[in-house]
Amino acid sequence: MSLRLAIDGGERAVKTPLPPMFPGGMRIGAEEEQAVLNVLRSRRLFRYYGPAPGPSQTDLFEQEFAAHMGTAYALAVSSGTAALMCAMAALGVGPGDEVIVPAYTWIATASAVVALGAVPVIAEIDESLTIDPADVECKITPHTRAITAVHMRGSPCRMDALTEIAHRHNVSLIEDVAQAAGASFRGKRLGAWGDAGAFSLQFNKIITSGEGGVVLTNSHALYKRAIMYHDVVGGYRHHIPPDEILPGVNFRMNELQAAIALAQLGKLEGILADMRRNHAAIVERIADCARSAGILLRRLNDPTGDAGLALVLLLPSAECTRWAVDALRAEGVGAMALYRPDVEDYHVYRYWAPIMNQKTWTEQGGPWRWAARTIEYAPDMCPRSLDLLSRALHLNVSPDLSEAQIEEVATALNKVLEAL
Numbered sequence: 001m002s003l004r005l006a007i008d009g010g011e012r013a014v015k016t017p018l019p020p021m022f023p024g025g026m027r028i029g030a031e032e033e034q035a036v037l038n039v040l041r042s043r044r045l046f047r048y049y050g051p052a053p054g055p056s057q058t059d060l061f062e063q064e065f066a067a068h069m070g071t072a073y074a075l076a077v078s079s080g081t082a083a084l085m086c087a088m089a090a091l092g093v094g095p096g097d098e099v100i101v102p103a104y105t106w107i108a109t110a111s112a113v114v115a116l117g118a119v120p121v122i123a124e125i126d127e128s129l130t131i132d133p134a135d136v137e138c139k140i141t142p143h144t145r146a147i148t149a150v151h152m153r154g155s156p157c158r159m160d161a162l163t164e165i166a167h168r169h170n171v172s173l174i175e176d177v178a179q180a181a182g183a184s185f186r187g188k189r190l191g192a193w194g195d196a197g198a199f200s201l202q203f204n205k206i207i208t209s210g211e212g213g214v215v216l217t218n219s220h221a222l223y224k225r226a227i228m229y230h231d232v233v234g235g236y237r238h239h240i241p242p243d244e245i246l247p248g249v250n251f252r253m254n255e256l257q258a259a260i261a262l263a264q265l266g267k268l269e270g271i272l273a274d275m276r277r278n279h280a281a282i283v284e285r286i287a288d289c290a291r292s293a294g295i296l297l298r299r300l301n302d303p304t305g306d307a308g309l310a311l312v313l314l315l316p317s318a319e320c321t322r323w324a325v326d327a328l329r330a331e332g333v334g335a336m337a338l339y340r341p342d343v344e345d346y347h348v349y350r351y352w353a354p355i356m357n358q359k360t361w362t363e364q365g366g367p368w369r370w371a372a373r374t375i376e377y378a379p380d381m382c383p384r385s386l387d388l389l390s391r392a393l394h395l396n397v398s399p400d401l402s403e404a405q406i407e408e409v410a411t412a413l414n415k416v417l418e419a420l
């Protein structure tokens with residue numbers, strides 16, 4: 001028997017506000033408090049020195065992060081954008097180069113390319129809402145230096161296909177793991193597949209230190225170059241011979257951030273397990289209604305490795321999705337469409353204003369003038385991505401949903417799916 005929709009005056013399915021989507025942030029507790037207090041009391045806020053002897057929190061965090069993700073090296077930095085820039089600088093991305101990025105990612109992925117003097121080339125996404133390997137192949141030119149695989153909303157890209165393409169064309173593969181810390185593809189953690197992985201610890205992310213980032217790699221040569229880029233005297237500090245030292249900036253992490261990040265890393269598996277359990281519970285409860293309505297979930301390239309932080313349904317049309325968003329919001333579920341032509345959202349390429357308009361910091365030069373060929377962008381250049389995103393109905397799946405809230409969210413979804 002179908003229930004009356006809240007949008008039509010029926011009772012709301014969700015009775016109490018759902019938890020805010022700050023997975024690690026909402027679990028800040030005694031461990032983070034104690035870790036910060038320890039650092040403050042030691043008066044050592046800087047990773048390289050201070051009054052307290054012994055290893056720094058940043059060193060410890062790097063060691064544990066690399067071990068957790070299964071790589072030889074991790075470098076803690078100040079943000080996910082900084083991590084992307086360090087990874088790209090380490091790989092030698094620079095003026096004249098092209099870097100392939102997906103049409104759906106936070107603008108930072110493309111901005112990092114431009115910051116290095118290279119140009120982003122935008123590729124379509126597929127039904128997983130991650131970069132489409134087939135379109136990547138079409139976008140490769142003799143000037144392509146790297147491919148950026150962005151694991152959007154906790155979901156792994158097709159790393160097997162992307163690795164094969166990168167090898168065959170002799171280009172680098174960078175993973176942007178900002179939204180998918182701890183998730184995996186075929187049993188191997190994301191960030192460990194590519195030449196380098198870039199993580200963010202900004203407050204929305206699965207684990208957080210407010211701001212922060214990590215570069216992951218198995219290559220000692222790349223690690224050394226990333227160290228030099230992230231710290232103006234990183235080369236000197238790490239005893240690299242002066243004639244090999246390259247110029248750097250300052251993207252260092254401080255000890256307070258590292259102490260929080262270390263405490264959060266200890267909570268990562270618990271957060272992932274809870275999100276995955278909640279995701280599975282909702283999917284199970286809506287499976288019949290979704291099947292009857294002919295609605296599919298976004299494709300998961302590895303359902304086991306998925307972080308479970310987002311439930312995304314692909315509806316038949318953008319109009320349908322917009323109606324479902326309104327209906328779900330009336331039920332008390334904060335759903336959204338991933339693309340609406342009337343809503344500016346810097347996760348969708350057509351709203352990347354400085355990229356679309358090829359803005360640079362100087363009149364004389366800049367990435368697009370240094371490019372080896374003319375690069376053009378247009379708002380409708382990735383029609384498949386816009387179509388998929390406009391039909392994508394997105395719900396956050398908090399690790400902190402109660403059993404009752406899982407039932408309520410599923411009820412809300414079933415009411416709306418039945419009415420479609």
Ligand SMILES: Cc1ncc(COP(=O)(O)O)c(C=O)c1O
Nearest residue numbers: 079080081106108109178200202
């Ligand atoms: C996919 C993606 N890449 C990169 C970033 C940049 O990270 P940050 O904000 O830490 O610089 C973010 C998050 O903001 C992101 O979601």
